[in-house]
Amino acid sequence: MSDVLNASMDEIQADYPSVPAGELTFDTLESDVPPHLRVAAAIRNVEPAQASPEYEDAAFARDPQAIGYYREHGCTTVDHAYTLANILHTNRCVAEAAAFYRVAFDLHSKSPTHYPLAQSLLQTCLLKAGAVPDQEEVDALRRLNAAHAAYIDGITRAWRGGDPSGALDIMGTCYEEFHTGEEADALYLETALRSGEPFFTAAQGRTASAPAIPRRLYM
Numbered sequence: 414m415s416d417v418l419n420a421s422m423d424e425i426q427a428d429y430p431s432v433p434a435g436e437l438t439f440d441t442l443e444s445d446v447p448p449h450l451r452v453a454a455a456i457r458n459v460e461p462a463q464a465s466p467e468y469e470d471a472a473f474a475r476d477p478q479a480i481g482y483y484r485e486h487g488c489t490t491v492d493h494a495y496t497l498a499n500i501l502h503t504n505r506c507v508a509e510a511a512a513f514y515r516v517a518f519d520l521h522s523k524s525p526t527h528y529p530l531a532q533s534l535l536q537t538c539l540l541k542a543g544a545v546p547d548q549e550e551v552d553a554l555r556r557l558n559a560a561h562a563a564y565i566d567g568i569t570r571a572w573r574g575g576d577p578s579g580a581l582d583i584m585g586t587c588y589e590e591f592h593t594g595e596e597a598d599a600l601y602l603e604t605a606l607r608s609g610e611p612f613f614t615a616a617q618g619r620t621a622s623a624p625a626i627p628r629r630l631y632m
């Protein structure tokens with residue numbers, strides 16, 4: 414299949430000449446394409462009125478709130494896709510939410526003044542997709558924001574590579590790019606605590622000169 418990351422639906426359709434225009438669905442896309450990309454590519458070519466129950470079940474995890482929103486509004490703008498992603502995420506349909514964060518990214522102007530920011534959408538998609546990130550997607554994220562890409566690379570190393578110390582080296586201070594209190598803070602701290610690095614362990618029994626995070630902080 415051609416570059417799914419950047420391809421328009423016309424380009425994707427060209428890879429499937431045997432499929433009539435307007436009938437391309439995620440089932441017709443190659444199985445080795447990550448699920449979030451298959452759904453993201455297909456959703457933009459399916460009108461709500463034409464969506465089969467099977468399609469809705471697969472794309473929306475049978476979530477009635479998401480299906481209801483889709484039937485009423487469709488998915489043709491960043492706001493539509495972002496709302497669907499948030500509905501699915503809130504309702505614990507995380508993998509399905511990832512696809513719609515990706516749709517929102519695809520529809521995004523990539524302008525640094527267009528909120529939510531493109532890098533936030535793609536980063537959230539990759540984090541929630543439940544698969545090893547596609548390198549093309551990570552590279553696209555890196556071009557938008559290197560710290561967001563480092564965050565994804567680091568979390569991948571920690572979760573799938575079982576190397577939290579290496580993950581910290583990759584992530585560096587990427588958390589500074591995120592608002593305080595966001596999920597990135599929690600995942601970074603979780604990775605740090607799993608790393609076993611002395612700096613992140615309890616202070617008992619340590620020499621006064623050894624660097625450590627204080628057990629109690631006062632503001």
